[in-house]
Amino acid sequence: QVQLVQSGAEVKKPGASVKVSCKTSGYTFIAYYVYWVRQAPGQGLEWVGWINPNSGDTKYAQKFQGRVTMTRDTSTTTVYMDLSSLTSDDTAVYYCARSFPYSSSNWFDPWGQGTQVTVSS
Amino acid sequence: EIVLTQSPATLSLSPGERATLSCRASQSVGSYLGWYRQKPGQAPRLLIYDASNRATGIPARFSGSGSATDFTLTITSLEPDDFAVYYCQQRYSWPLTFGGGTRVEI
Numbered sequence: 405q406v407q408l409v410q411s412g413a414e415v416k417k418p419g420a421s422v423k424v425s426c427k428t429s430g431y432t433f434i435a436y437y438v439y440w441v442r443q444a445p446g447q448g449l450e451w452v453g454w455i456n457p458n459s460g461d462t463k464y465a466q467k468f469q470g471r472v473t474m475t476r477d478t479s480t481t482t483v484y485m486d487l488s489s490l491t492s493d494d495t496a497v498y499y500c501a502r503s504f505p506y507s508s509s510n511w512f513d514p515w516g517q518g519t520q521v522t523v524s525s
Numbered sequence: 526e527i528v529l530t531q532s533p534a535t536l537s538l539s540p541g542e543r544a545t546l547s548c549r550a551s552q553s554v555g556s557y558l559g560w561y562r563q564k565p566g567q568a569p570r571l572l573i574y575d576a577s578n579r580a581t582g583i584p585a586r587f588s589g590s591g592s593a594t595d596f597t598l599t600i601t602s603l604e605p606d607d608f609a610v611y612y613c614q615q616r617y618s619w620p621l622t623f624g625g626g627t628r629v630e631i
Contacts, residue, residue: 510616513571
């Protein structure tokens with residue numbers, strides 16, 4: 405079955421960077437976009453961006469432009485999200501999710517289990 | 526950016542009852558609206574996409590309707606698993622945006 409498994413929780417200091425991984429399995433990796441969505445404590449969902457695993461093309465929400473980089477490794481079917489210049493406002497659970505039902509539909513299913521990123525001095 | 530407003534913020538119902546959730550868009554999104562359910566401590570799960578299509582494995586008690594700016598998610602008979610937070614999302618334009626959520630509680 406389709407699975408997305410994310411890396412573990414991170415604690416970072418303000419100004420640092422964090423890199424979260426999302427290991428995919430159970431489908432053709434290059435055939436579906438992967439998205440990143442975050443959720444601050446007790447808050448709603450916020451789209452961060454997407455990556456096309458086939459081409460490596462990316463699109464980021466303007467809010468994160470210049471601070472976020474999404475990459476992929478086709479040999480390990482893993483997608484990465486790197487977020488720099490962290491502030492306390494970046495404290496959130498970060499989710500990866502695959503496109504559903506086709507390659508770039510901009511609906512998200514299934515999702516990874518989430519990675520807690522905490523930014524604290 | 527398209528703003529999605531969900532109402533009510535909280536819906537208090539009993540198992541077996543019917544739930545009706547609303548999502549209003551700040552401008553037309555055509556039929557490009559979806560719904561997700563998020564149980565406590567879990568990732569969201571897609572229920573409905575393109576306004577009225579059920580995602581894989583979603584039971585028939587979930588249905589979506591609407592177009593342009595007004596959309597509804599209906600759950601015909603609430604089961605214990607359905608007491609959760611529901612989010613709508615649009616894919617009509619960038620950035621992709623979500624509503625603030627409706628909590629369905631017992």
